[in-house]
Amino acid sequence: MTQSANRQILLVEKPTGKLSPQHFKMAEAPRPEPKDGEVLVRVLYISLDAANRAWMQGATYRSAVEANSVMAGGAIAEVIASHAPGFTPGDLVFGDTGWQDYAAVPAKALVKVPRIDPITHLLSVYGVAGLTAYFGLLNVGKPKSGETVVVSAAAGSVGSFVGQIAKIKGCRVVGIAGGKAKCDWLVSELGFDAAVDYKSEPVFKALKAAAPNGIDVYFDNVGGDIFEACLPLMTMHGRISCCGAVSAYDGAPPAHGPRGVPGLIVVKRLTVQGFIFTDFNDQRETALADLQAWVKAGKIKVQEDIVSGLENTPQALIGLLAGENRGKRMVKV
Amino acid sequence: MTQSANRQILLVEKPTGKLSPQHFKMAEAPRPEPKDGEVLVRVLYISLDAANRAWMQGATYRSAVEANSVMAGGAIAEVIASHAPGFTPGDLVFGDTGWQDYAAVPAKALVKVPRIDPITHLLSVYGVAGLTAYFGLLNVGKPKSGETVVVSAAAGSVGSFVGQIAKIKGCRVVGIAGGKAKCDWLVSELGFDAAVDYKSEPVFKALKAAAPNGIDVYFDNVGGDIFEACLPLMTMHGRISCCGAVSAYDGAPPAHGPRGVPGLIVVKRLTVQGFIFTDFNDQRETALADLQAWVKAGKIKVQEDIVSGLENTPQALIGLLAGENRGKRMVKV
Numbered sequence: 001m002t003q004s005a006n007r008q009i010l011l012v013e014k015p016t017g018k019l020s021p022q023h024f025k026m027a028e029a030p031r032p033e034p035k036d037g038e039v040l041v042r043v044l045y046i047s048l049d050a051a052n053r054a055w056m057q058g059a060t061y062r063s064a065v066e067a068n069s070v071m072a073g074g075a076i077a078e079v080i081a082s083h084a085p086g087f088t089p090g091d092l093v094f095g096d097t098g099w100q101d102y103a104a105v106p107a108k109a110l111v112k113v114p115r116i117d118p119i120t121h122l123l124s125v126y127g128v129a130g131l132t133a134y135f136g137l138l139n140v141g142k143p144k145s146g147e148t149v150v151v152s153a154a155a156g157s158v159g160s161f162v163g164q165i166a167k168i169k170g171c172r173v174v175g176i177a178g179g180k181a182k183c184d185w186l187v188s189e190l191g192f193d194a195a196v197d198y199k200s201e202p203v204f205k206a207l208k209a210a211a212p213n214g215i216d217v218y219f220d221n222v223g224g225d226i227f228e229a230c231l232p233l234m235t236m237h238g239r240i241s242c243c244g245a246v247s248a249y250d251g252a253p254p255a256h257g258p259r260g261v262p263g264l265i266v267v268k269r270l271t272v273q274g275f276i277f278t279d280f281n282d283q284r285e286t287a288l289a290d291l292q293a294w295v296k297a298g299k300i301k302v303q304e305d306i307v308s309g310l311e312n313t314p315q316a317l318i319g320l321l322a323g324e325n326r327g328k329r330m331v332k333v
Numbered sequence: 334m335t336q337s338a339n340r341q342i343l344l345v346e347k348p349t350g351k352l353s354p355q356h357f358k359m360a361e362a363p364r365p366e367p368k369d370g371e372v373l374v375r376v377l378y379i380s381l382d383a384a385n386r387a388w389m390q391g392a393t394y395r396s397a398v399e400a401n402s403v404m405a406g407g408a409i410a411e412v413i414a415s416h417a418p419g420f421t422p423g424d425l426v427f428g429d430t431g432w433q434d435y436a437a438v439p440a441k442a443l444v445k446v447p448r449i450d451p452i453t454h455l456l457s458v459y460g461v462a463g464l465t466a467y468f469g470l471l472n473v474g475k476p477k478s479g480e481t482v483v484v485s486a487a488a489g490s491v492g493s494f495v496g497q498i499a500k501i502k503g504c505r506v507v508g509i510a511g512g513k514a515k516c517d518w519l520v521s522e523l524g525f526d527a528a529v530d531y532k533s534e535p536v537f538k539a540l541k542a543a544a545p546n547g548i549d550v551y552f553d554n555v556g557g558d559i560f561e562a563c564l565p566l567m568t569m570h571g572r573i574s575c576c577g578a579v580s581a582y583d584g585a586p587p588a589h590g591p592r593g594v595p596g597l598i599v600v601k602r603l604t605v606q607g608f609i610f611t612d613f614n615d616q617r618e619t620a621l622a623d624l625q626a627w628v629k630a631g632k633i634k635v636q637e638d639i640v641s642g643l644e645n646t647p648q649a650l651i652g653l654l655a656g657e658n659r660g661k662r663m664v665k666v
Contacts, residue, residue, distance in 0.1 A: 061600060257590035257594035266578060276602065
C-alpha cells in the first residue's frame with residue numbers, strides 16, 4: 001500500500017441468505033480529497049453491530065447499503081484535513097465512515113467526541129450501545145424497582161448494559177444468551193440474577209422458572225422464537241422494548257411473526273415499542289452523565305471485544321451475527 | 334314458562350373450532366333468589382361482542398367461561414328486588430348477568446345507569462363500544478389533526494365510532510370492512526374518507542391507495558392478515574391500538590403471528606399497545622360528556638342492530654363473528 005492509498009472493504013453482492021466472506025472484497029483506492037464542506041478522516045475503530053446486516057436487507061432508519069460500494073459503518077476517526085468550519089486536524093469524531101482507512105465525510109454527518117481514555121468506550125458504553133441500552137430500557141421499558149426485566153442477546157454490547165442498568169434500578173434481571181460460558185459470566189461477573197441458555201434449554205420453561213412473577217419489561221434484541229416465548233410470560237401492562245430483531249437479519253425474511261400477536265398484547269394490555277437511541281437526542285447529556293457516573297462507581301462493567309485489522313472486519317461481523325462476541329465488538333483499523 | 338321460571342342459555346361445550354348453535358342449549362331454572370348483598374335483576378338487553386367468543390378460549394381480562402354454565406355476557410337490566418344497599422326496584426343497571434331472563438348478581442358487580450332514551454344507547458355509544466372507541470383511539474392511538482387513521486371491523490360497533498371520532502378530530506379516515514354495502518355505508522353515511530372491502534380486494538394494495546401518506550394510527554379489531562397488511566404502511570412513530578383480534582377468536586388459535594413483528598416495529602419505531610376501556614376509568618365522565626355532545630350535535634351517528642328474543646342470542650353471536658352485523662348488535666330479551 002502506498003502512502004496515499006486507501007484500503008476499502010466493498011460489499012460486492014447483497015446476501016439473500018447467510019452473510020459470508022464472499023459477499024465482501026478488499027480493494028484499494030486513492031486516498032479521497034475532501035471537497036468543500038467535507039472533512040478527511042482516518043478511521044481508528046469501526047463499530048460492528050447487528051444492524052449492519054439489516055442495512056443490507058433494505059431501508060431501515062437509514063437507506064439500504066448497495067452492492068459494489070464501500071460497506072457502511074460507524075466509526076471513531078481522527079480528522080486529518082478539514083474543508084469545513086469547526087473541525088481541525090487532530091479532532092476526534094464519530095460518523096459513518098464506512099469500512100476503510102480514510103473517508104471524506106460531509107461535516108454535518110460528523111459528531112465531535114472528547115478524547116477520553118480508553119477511546120473505545122466512545123463506541124461501547126458512551127456510544128450507540130450504551131445510549132441504546134439506556135434509552136431503550138429507561139425511556140421505553142420504564143422499569144420500576146422490584147420489577148422483573150428480561151433481556152435477550154444479553155451478553156452482547158447492548159444487552160450487557162441493559163441488564164446492568166436494570167440492576168442499578170433495583171430490578172430482578174434475567175438474561176438470555178447462547179452458551180453456558182456467557183450465561184455464567186452474566187451472573188457471576190455482571191450481577192444478573194439469572195441467565196437462560198437458549199442453546200441448551202427450552203426458553204419458555206427456563207424463563208418461567210427464572211421469572212416466577214412474570215416479565216414486566218422485556219428488552220428485545222432478537223425477535224422470533226424468543227419474542228414468542230416471552231409474550232405469554234408478560235405481566236399485565238408489561239412493556240416490550242423493541243431494539244432489534246437479529247434473528248431475522250441474517251437470512252431470508254422470516255415466513256411468520258410470533259404467535260400471540262396481537263392477541264396477548266390485547267389481553268395483557270402490553271405496550272410494544274420500537275425505538276432507536278436518536279429518538280431521545282434531547283436527553284443525551286443526562287444519559288451520558290449517568291453512564292459515566294455508573295462506570296466510575298464500578299456499577300457498570302464495560303466489556304469490549306476488539307478485533308485487529310481492517311481486513312478482518314467482514315469475519316468479525318459474520319461472527320457477531322453468529323453470537324461469538326461478548327460485549328461490544330469493534331475493529332481496530 | 335311459569336311466572337317464576339328463568340330461561341337460560343347454557344354453553345354446553347367449549348368450541349374448539351368454529352362456534353355453532355350446538356354449543357348452546359336453552360334451559361329453564363327457577364327464578365333465582367338474591368342472597369344478602371345481591372340484587373335480583375330482569376335482563377332487558379344483552380350486549381353481543383366478539384370478546385364473548387374469546388372468553389371461551391381461556392382467561393382474558395376476565396376468567397374463562399366454562400362448559401355447562403349460563404353463558405356470560407353483559408346486559409342492561411332492571412332491578413326487581415334488592416338485598417343490597419343503594420339499589421331499589423326500578424333502578425337500571427349494567428352488569429354481567431349472563432344470557433338469561435333473570436339473574437341474582439352481587440351488588441358490587443353492578444353499575445347503576447341513567448334511564449336515557451333510547452336505553453339501548455347504554456350498550457352502544459355510551460357503553461363498552463363507545464368508551465372502547467373513545468379511549469382506544471384518543472388515549473392509545475393519539476391521532477393528530479391531519480393524520481391518517483385506519484380502523485378494521487369498521488362497520489362494527491367499536492369501529493363505526495372510532496372512524497367518526499377520528500373525523501371529529503380532523504383525521505383522514507379509512508375503514509376496512511367486509512362487503513360493498515358496508516363499505517358504501519361507511520363513506521356515504523358515516524363520513525369515512527375511504528373504505529377497503531377485504532372480501533373483494535387485496536387489503537395491502539387497496540390500503541396503500543386509500544392511505545397514500547401512510548397510516549399514522551391503526552385501530553386494530555381483528556389481528557391476523559389485516560394487521561400484517563397494515564404494518565408496512567405505518568408511518569414513522571405510528572401507533573397501533575390493539576383492541577381485539579377477532580380473526581383469532583372463532584376457531585383454533587392461529588399457527589403464526591403477523592410477519593414484520595418485531596422487525597417493522599423497530600424500523601418504524603411504532604408503538605403497539607393493547608388496552609381495555611376500563612384502563613381509563615378515571616376519565617370516564619369526560620368521555621361520556623364528549624360522546625353525548627357529539628351525538629347531540631349529529632357528529633356521531635349511532636347504528637344499532639337489535640335482535641329480538643333470548644332464544645336467538647347464540648345465532649346472533651355466531652352471526653356477529655361472521656361479520657353480519659352493522660353497528661352495535663344486542664339482543665332484546
